[in-house]
Amino acid sequence: MKKILLVDDKATIGKVLSTYLGKEYELEYFEDALKAIAWLESGNEPDLIISDIRMPYMTGDEFLHCLKGNELFKHIPVVMPSSEESTTERIRLLQSGAEDYILKPFNPMELKARIHRFL
Numbered sequence: 001m002k003k004i005l006l007v008d009d010k011a012t013i014g015k016v017l018s019t020y021l022g023k024e025y026e027l028e029y030f031e032d033a034l035k036a037i038a039w040l041e042s043g044n045e046p047d048l049i050i051s052d053i054r055m056p057y058m059t060g061d062e063f064l065h066c067l068k069g070n071e072l073f074k075h076i077p078v079v080m081p082s083s084e085e086s087t088t089e090r091i092r093l094l095q096s097g098a099e100d101y102i103l104k105p106f107n108p109m110e111l112k113a114r115i116h117r118f119l
Helices: 011-021 033-041 060-068 085-094 108-118
Strands: 001-007 027-032 048-051 080-081 101-103
Touching: 001 011, 001 033, 011 027, 011 108, 027 033, 027 080, 033 060, 033 080, 048 060, 048 108, 060 080, 080 085, 085 101, 101 108
Parallel strands: 001 027, 001 048, 048 080, 080 101
Antiparallel strands: none
16 A cells, blocks of 8 residues: 655645555644654655644744755655646746645645645
């Protein structure tokens, strides 16, 4: 079973995505990027990462930069959901290494379809 790391400071997102993705994927959820990094550095490797952009302690931008700058993690596809409708932000994140960007609120089935492209 493929493993997805979900990083989002809203627990409701974790619950919704667990419902929609939990039957098909093993889902690991953290409310902040620092905990996700600790999990990754302890030897865990997901097949895909879904990371929010606006989070406390470390933003999704910083998390993406950390991932793509690390030889161990840079190959992992990252999908970034955000409530920011900015084309500039979307382009910046895609140029920084995110594989996809999806606007919140999103249909979980659309996210699932996007995930299938990378797994």
